[in-house]
Amino acid sequence: MTTRRASCSCGRLTVLCSGEPDKISLCHCLDCQRRTGSTYGIAAFFKSEDVEVRGEARTYTSDADSGAAVTFRFCPNCGSTVLWEPHRKPGITAVAVGSFADPAFPAPTQSVNTETRHPWVVPIN
Numbered sequence: 001m002t003t004r005r006a007s008c009s010c011g012r013l014t015v016l017c018s019g020e021p022d023k024i025s026l027c028h029c030l031d032c033q034r035r036t037g038s039t040y041g042i043a044a045f046f047k048s049e050d051v052e053v054r055g056e057a058r059t060y061t062s063d064a065d066s067g068a069a070v071t072f073r074f075c076p077n078c079g080s081t082v083l084w085e086p087h088r089k090p091g092i093t094a095v096a097v098g099s100f101a102d103p104a105f106p107a108p109t110q111s112v113n114t115e116t117r118h119p120w121v122v123p124i125n
Contacts, residue, residue: 006095008099009078009080010078012075014053015083017044017050018050019046024043024045024106026040026112027112029112031064036098039118042097043084045089047092048091049091058076059071059074068088072084083099109124
């Protein structure tokens with residue numbers, strides 16, 4: 001079984017993910033844009049029991065575009081958001097694909113919230 005390691009910028013908060021992600025999404029919502037400082041965020045969704053968090057994390061909960069709450073976990077030292085739990089999908093944990101720092105990580109399989117994307121960003125669907 002494949003195990004992948006994700007971490008924050010300073011390495012104090014790490015996540016071990018077992019197996020393959022259920023899906024990988026490229027999100028264009030304004031909240032992901034603000035969170036990442038990019039025009040989108042990319043998340044790999046795993047079953048929560050396949051995700052092991054190591055190190056200290058702080059949390060921030062806010063409502064997503066869907067209206068459902070999402071709890072973000074970030075490093076209190078460097079501020080990197082590494083993972084989050086969408087409340088509308090119990091038992092699922094999202095991990096920021098960039099936190100894996102792995103050029104061989106599988107590509108996103110869907111674009112979501114494309115209505116708020118920048119016009120020069122081409123969705124993958």
